[in-house]
Structure formats: structure tokens, C-alpha cells
Amino acid sequence: xxVLSPYILEYxxxxxxxxxxxxxxxxxxxxxxxxxxxAEKAPEFDKAGPKLENGEVSLPPGNEEIYREFGKAxxxxxxxxxxxxxxxxxxxxxxxxxEIVSRACGSTGLGVAVQGSVIDIxxxxxxxxxxxxxxxxxAKGEIFGSVAFTEPVAGSDLANTKxxxxxxxxxxxxxxxxxFITNGGFSEVYVxxxxxxxxxxxxxxxxxxxxRDMEGFSVxxxxxKYGLEGSPTAVLNFDNVKVPxxxxxxxxxxxxxxxxxxxxxxxxxxxxxxxxGIAYTAYLEAKEYSQIRKAFGKPIGxxxxxxxxxxxxxxxxxLARKSYVRAxxxxxxxxxxxxxxxxxxxxxxxxxxxxxxxxxQIHGGNGITRDYPAERHVRDVRTATIGGGxxxxxxxxxxxxxxxKQMKFVGEEGSWEKWFIPAEDYTVLxxxxxxxxxxxxxxx
Ligand SMILES: Cc1cc2nc3c(=O)[nH]c(=O)nc-3n(C[C@H](O)[C@H](O)[C@H](O)COP(=O)(O)OP(=O)(O)OC[C@H]3O[C@@H](n4cnc5c(N)ncnc54)[C@H](O)[C@@H]3O)c2cc1C
Numbered sequence: 125x126x127v128l129s130p131y132i133l134e135y136x137x138x139x140x141x142x143x144x145x146x147x148x149x150x151x152x153x154x155x156x157x158x159x160x161x162x163a164e165k166a167p168e169f170d171k172a173g174p175k176l177e178n179g180e181v182s183l184p185p186g187n188e189e190i191y192r193e194f195g196k197a198x199x200x201x202x203x204x205x206x207x208x209x210x211x212x213x214x215x216x217x218x219x220x221x222x223e224i225v226s227r228a229c230g231s232t233g234l235g236v237a238v239q240g241s242v243i244d245i246x247x248x249x250x251x252x253x254x255x256x257x258x259x260x261x262x263a264k265g266e267i268f269g270s271v272a273f274t275e276p277v278a279g280s281d282l283a284n285t286k287x288x289x290x291x292x293x294x295x296x297x298x299x300x301x302x303x304f305i306t307n308g309g310f311s312e313v314y315v316x317x318x319x320x321x322x323x324x325x326x327x328x329x330x331x332x333x334x335x336r337d338m339e340g341f342s343v344x345x346x347x348x349k350y351g352l353e354g355s356p357t358a359v360l361n362f363d364n365v366k367v368p369x370x371x372x373x374x375x376x377x378x379x380x381x382x383x384x385x386x387x388x389x390x391x392x393x394x395x396x397x398x399x400x401g402i403a404y405t406a407y408l409e410a411k412e413y414s415q416i417r418k419a420f421g422k423p424i425g426x427x428x429x430x431x432x433x434x435x436x437x438x439x440x441x442x443l444a445r446k447s448y449v450r451a452x453x454x455x456x457x458x459x460x461x462x463x464x465x466x467x468x469x470x471x472x473x474x475x476x477x478x479x480x481x482x483x484x485q486i487h488g489g490n491g492i493t494r495d496y497p498a499e500r501h502v503r504d505v506r507t508a509t510i511g512g513g514x515x516x517x518x519x520x521x522x523x524x525x526x527x528x529k530q531m532k533f534v535g536e537e538g539s540w541e542k543w544f545i546p547a548e549d550y551t552v553l554x555x556x557x558x559x560x561x562x563x564x565x566x567x568x
Contacts, residue, residue: 135449145217169232174346187354194265195263196265198263210263214452215390230401230402240390241271245315249374262313269314271391272315273383280516288322289318297365303360305360315331328377330376331374341361389461392451392466396473402501406498407434441479447468450553451465472508537553
């Protein structure tokens with residue numbers, strides 16, 4: 125049984141699934157990770173990196189085959205609707221798949237999380253024709269998807285989006301540039317945020333479904349970056365791309381709202397699960413190394429300060445898993461999932477950065493070399509507190525919710541603070557010490 129199983133099993137009755145289904149999905153994820161030898165190949169993917177040649181992006185040798193194997197095994201189909209060749213299971217189980225892949229390879233885990241985000245966004249906002257066209261192929265891993273929101277001058281501040289999609293009758297004509305797009309150039313389909321009606325303020329944005337082979341779409345460059353070096357992070361250029369009107373996703377004018385909803389749900393919980401996966405491997409490595417490595421005549425794991433670090437890491441991991449599973453369950457069952465997603469994303473990503481750093485520290489000089497994976501985990505997980513909305517933005521969202529919803533602090537329970545939302549008769553759990561309340565002007 126996977127270590128994650130008890131965390132999800134706690135919610136089986138709420139999710140209306142049984143124990144066997146949970147274990148089936150987690151076991152299948154582990155089986156595929158083992159069968160494809162993903163963990164052994166992760167250092168090679170990190171070293172080789174993706175390539176941009178003649179305008180085409182390719183993943184590191186052998187990586188695409190693994191992505192496709194996951195698709196053939198039905199893993200991207202976990203929460204896609206049954207009407208579109210999905211399994212129709214809770215989204216929570218997809219986060220389990222994401223964590224398990226990320227334990228083996230941070231770069232591939234990120235791609236899995238992004239594929240889940242695209243399936244989530246299409247399921248939420250796509251019309252029947254769009255769902256029928258894309259969902260079955262995404263679910264089978266025949267095609268891959270990306271989200272393209274960030275621009276050189278618009279990251280946290282998405283309202284500053286400059287990309288335009290001007291109505292020309294049957295088409296929108298798309299012009300602009302996106303930056304930092306995961307799997308950009310590799311994916312066949314893109315959820316793009318653009319301004320369709322620039323004079324309408326916040327109601328002037330829309331989401332479009334862009335296909336890679338549309339004329340005028342090109343990859344500007346792949347970023348050379350710190351970590352996730354097996355994962356393509358691309359600049360995308362749109363030069364008079366004619367996007368058919370039928371590719372408008374959701375409602376015209378609601379693009380900003382849809383983007384924020386997509387980010388608050390699938391993407392943030394996905395990043396939380398992804399970072400927990402990397403952190404779990406780092407923790408296991410730290411535990412193993414501290415039993416093998418000796419200093420002053422005994423294993424370093426017996427030295428009080430190392431022991432205490434390992435205990436802290438274990439607690440952080442437990443809370444990271446509890447936070448993201450909880451958020452995913454709230455997303456599956458209703459309730460304030462956007463707030464829960466921000467809490468999970470903030471806690472899991474910050475904890476994962478700390479855990480991977482402590483693993484490197486416990487490895488001493490070996491942790492700095494490329495002979496051990498400790499340094500790769502530090503690099504790979506660094507994006508967690510930035511991508512999908514930075515830690516500062518998550519703090520802003522949490523404290524804004526507390527103020528706007530007039531949430532009341534109602535005490536502590538174990539590692540959590542309990543905050544009650546009167547209008548929703550709902551209690552949110554926030555890990556203790558997650559937010560500096562005084563700084564954000566919140567009265568407890
Ligand atoms: C490896 C990687 C993969 C990515 N993949 C994707 C992807 O697939 N699709 C996509 O669309 N984007 C992607 N991104 C982009 C990512 O989502 C953005 O980098 C992120 O949202 C932050 O935006 P920014 O980089 O413009 O930073 P900025 O918004 O410029 O922020 C700079 C700093 O200012 C702080 N800040 C900004 N505004 C506030 C505020 N109001 N209050 C407090 N602090 C504030 C931020 O927290 C941060 O510390 C990816 C990024 C990376 C690194």
C-alpha cells in the first residue's frame with residue numbers, strides 16, 4: 125500500500141469511492157513509474173534537457189515515451205469525465221498520481237500536473253464540441269496540453285496581459301507573447317489568456333484554445349533555468365494567428381475570472397502534490413544517508429540535531445500531504461476550494477523547499493555534488509513557491525479571504541489553526557505559523 129493511501133482513505137465516503145479504487149490508482153501509478161524506470165532516468169533527463177531545433181521542441185531522449193506510457197495505462201484519464209473516455213473518478217486521485225510521478229522525477233511530475241490542469245480547465249469551461257475534440261485524446265496521452273497565461277510583463281498581475289485576440293468575424297486574430305510555458309512547443313493544445321475586448325476592462329479578457337499547428341504560432345526560445353532542466357519552459361510567439369471562433373473557451377469577457385478559477389483549483393493543488401512528491405524522496409534520502417554516514421564513530425542520524433531535522437521533515441511532509449489532499453477533496457465535493465488550494469500550495473511548496481534543502485545539508489559536501497540526487501531536488505523544487513502563483517500571492521489570498529469573509533479564529537487543534545467562515549458554516553484549517561498574521565494586519 126502506498127504511503128499516501130491512508131491520507132485519501134480518510135475521505136472515501138465523502139468522495140463516494142471505495143478503498144480498492146484508491147489503492148488501484150496509487151498502485152497503478154507506482155507500477156508505471158517502476159516499469160518505465162523513471163527514477164533511474166531522471167538524472168539523464170536533467171542532464172540532456174529538452175531541445176528546440178527547427179522550431180520544434182523535443183523532450184530529453186526517452187522522456188516522451190514515458191509520458192505516452194502513462195496515457196496508455198489510463199492515468200491521465202483518472203478524473204476526466206466518463207462521457208469523454210475518462211474514468212470519472214475524483215480529482216483527488218489525480219493528485220496522488222502527480223505525487224507518485226514527482227517522487228521519481230520533478231520535471232516529469234510537473235508535466236503530469238500541467239496535463240491535469242488542462243483537463244480540469246476544459247472539463248470546467250469547454251463546450252460539448254471542445255470536450256469531445258480534446259478530452260479523449262488528452263486522457264489517453266495522444267496529445268498534451270499547456271496553460272499559457274504568463275507574459276514578460278504579466279505574471280502575478282495577469283490583468284496586465286498584453287496579448288490581444290481581435291474579433292475578425294469567423295476568427296480571433298491573436299498577437300503577443302507568452303513566457304515560462306511548461307511543455308511549450310511540445311504540447312499540441314494551449315489554453316491562452318488574451319484581451320478580446322481591450323476597452324472593457326476586467327470584462328475584456330477571454331480564454332482561447334490554440335493548436336500548435338496554427339499558422340503564426342512559434343516557439344521563441346527555451347529558458348535556461350535553475351532546476352526542472354528536463355522540462356521545457358518556453359517563450360511562445362503569436363503572430364497574427366487566426367484562431368477560429370469555435371475555439372473560444374467558456375464565455376467571452378470572462379477569461380480573467382476563468383484563469384483565476386483554473387489557477388485556484390487544479391493548478392495550485394497540482395503544484396502542492398508535485399512539490400510533496402519531490403520532498404518525500406528528499407526525506408527518504410536524508411533518512412537513508414543519515415543511517416549510512418558515520419561521524420565521530422556513529423551514524424549521523426544519532427546526532428541530536430540531525431535527528432531533530434529528520435523529525436521536523438517528517439512532520440512537514442505529513443502536513444503537506446494532509447493540506448493538499450484536503451484541498452483536493454474540497455474541490456471534489458464543494459466548499460471553498462480556492463482558499464484551501466492557496467493554503468495547500470503555500471504550505472506544501474515552502475515545506476518542500478525546506479525539506480530538500482535540509483536533505484542537501486544532511487548530505488554535507490556530497491549534497492553539493494552531482495553524484496547524489498540531493499542537489500537536483502533542491503533545484504527542481506525551487507519553482508514550487510513561484511509557479512502557479514507565488515507564496516506572497518497565496519498569503520495575500522488567504523488574508524484577503526479572512527478579512528472579506530469575516531472569518532473567525534476559533535482555536536488550535538494539533539498542528540492546525542481553525543478559522544470559521546460564518547456565511548458558509550465551514551471551518552478552514554491553516555497550518556500553524558503559515559502566515560505572519562500581524563504583518564498582513566489580521567486580528568486573531
Ligand atoms: C519553471 C516554471 C514553469 C512555469 N510554467 C508556467 C506555465 O505553464 N504557464 C504559465 O502561464 N506560467 C508558468 N510559469 C510562470 C509563473 O506562474 C510565474 O512566474 C508566476 O506567476 C510569477 O509571476 P512573475 O514571474 O511575473 O513574477 P512577478 O509577478 O513579477 O513577481 C515578482 C515578485 O513580486 C511579488 N509580488 C507581485 N505582486 C505582488 C503583490 N500584489 N503582493 C505581494 N507580492 C507581490 C511576487 O510574489 C514575487 O516575489 C512558470 C514559471 C516557472 C519558473
